[in-house]
Amino acid sequence: MSPQSKSRKKKQGKAPGRRREQQSPYGALLESAAAVRSESWLLADAWASELYATLWLAGSGSAPLVEALKEMDDPAALTALRALSGVGSADDRAAAFAAAETVAARGVAEPSWYVPGAALEFRDAYLVTNLLGDVEVVAITQDRADSAETVLFMRQPVLGATAIELFSTPDEGTVALLQDMIASTPEAFRDEITPLSATDVYDRLWPDVEQFWEDGPDEEAEEGLIGSEDVRHPVQLIALADARVSSLVPAEYEIPAIGPERTDEAVEAFLASDHGIADVEAARAFARIVASAAVEQNRDPVVYGPASLTAVLILHIAAKLHVSDEDLALLPDIVRAWAYFTADARDLPHDEARAAWDAELPTVLAEFSEAYADPELAQEREGQFR
Known part of the structure; x- marks a missing residue:
């Protein structure tokens, strides 16, 4: 401190310290x-x-x-x-x-990247999934101010968004970006890239955005912002995804609803298939539960994979319904039959799809059994399986 800045002594008391400049909280x-x-x-x-x-x-x-x-x-x-x-x-x-x-x-200088009047314009979008359709990547590319930007939205039916990433679209285009992703994660995705319209993207993703905001923050969301770089959480880009997805359709657009009649159609198709369940009424009860759960979420009932089926088994059966010991014993065969049915209904490669389900079903059933044995969930059950 320079001599000129030192406080002079007074005859009584202590010299007042220098008044600190008030710092902006921002x-x-x-x-x-x-x-x-x-x-x-x-x-x-x-x-x-x-x-x-x-x-x-x-x-x-x-x-x-x-x-x-x-x-x-x-x-x-x-x-x-x-x-x-x-x-x-x-x-x-x-x-x-x-x-x-x-x-x-007021004459304040704009950032260098800002272009007055520039708006996002939809260029293209594509869907990539794993074999059973339980993991999806939706790529949305939009143009703005002579630049192309791609949002990769990773999601699972029932569970919603699992990660969101943002890229400057390569000169080769969106498909090239997805091809690199598929090549870098062998066996994680099918080597099929399906074009989507702007409304296709909105129908698929907007419910996930709404679900995210409605569910509210959680510990994983906080860790996604302040934790290690290994933690990736959609909270980081969900506000950006909100803006990008909502810009795809006019304000008055409404997502087409899947009618309740689709539940009946799926149940009857399952019962008419070669399901191999001797107790038809148990098979019917199960099919109605899982088909109804899908329709309630505006999903087609046959779009099921291991993660989504596990979620419905826990949320709609283990947490809500009393199941007799006899029906619990039947469930593994019924679940397997439903899994095979959904693969056939989507025309997936028969042997490959069944092999994939066979690899996943032990885990699906184990997680359901663990949930059904949970005493806290047992106290919440009010309905009956049949």
Whole structure:
């Protein structure tokens, strides 16, 4: 400390210390935003999505931050607002955009990547699955400001989103990106890439986005933000996915619903198949449970794989229904018959699909048995299997 900055002594009492400059509570955030000013719109959106998730986990939402940033004549604040205007719900994006326009009108410098009026335009989308269709990757590519960006949305029926990744689309296109993914994970996916329309993507993914927000934060979500790099959680990019998926269809668009009659069709088709179950009424009861569970989620009843079947067995039988010892003894054969039926109904390679189910069914049945033996779940059961 220089002699000029030292406090002079008073005759009585202690000399007052230097008054500290009041630091902004948004200092760290502004410093972080400044770092993406000269990056890309893609990275700015990813940064904003993680910020959005952090605010969501904290329970504060983005509104207070947006209001605070709107009052700042700071290029970093404008960068943060431009980035936030690309993620989250339509209302949140609109609020961030309006605030950004207010700051920009005061002459604050825009980030280098921002292009006024640029909007996301759907280019193409594709679906890749594993053999039994229980693991899906949906790739959505959209153009914006002469750049192409791809979101890979990894999901499982019933369970929803498991991971989301964002890429700058290679010059070779989306298919090349998926081909590299398939080649890098041998035996994880079928070597089939199915084109999807914008509405196909929305129908598949929007329920997962809604489910994610409705379920609320959990410990895994928090670890996905602050844990090790090995932990990947969709919370990091779910706000970005919200914006990208919702932009695929007009605001008035509604997802077509699978009618309850599809349950009856699936049950009758199963009973008419070569299921090999002597107790037809037990087979009927099981088929109605799993088919109804799928239709309730707006899924076709025959789209089942090991993970989705395990989830339904636990959530709709172990947690809800009393099953007699006689029917518990029948369940392994009934479950196997249903699994084979769903593979045949989707025209999957017969021997390969059955071999895949045979490899997975012991685990499926073991997890169900463990859940059914859980005393806490036993207390929740109110219905009867049949």
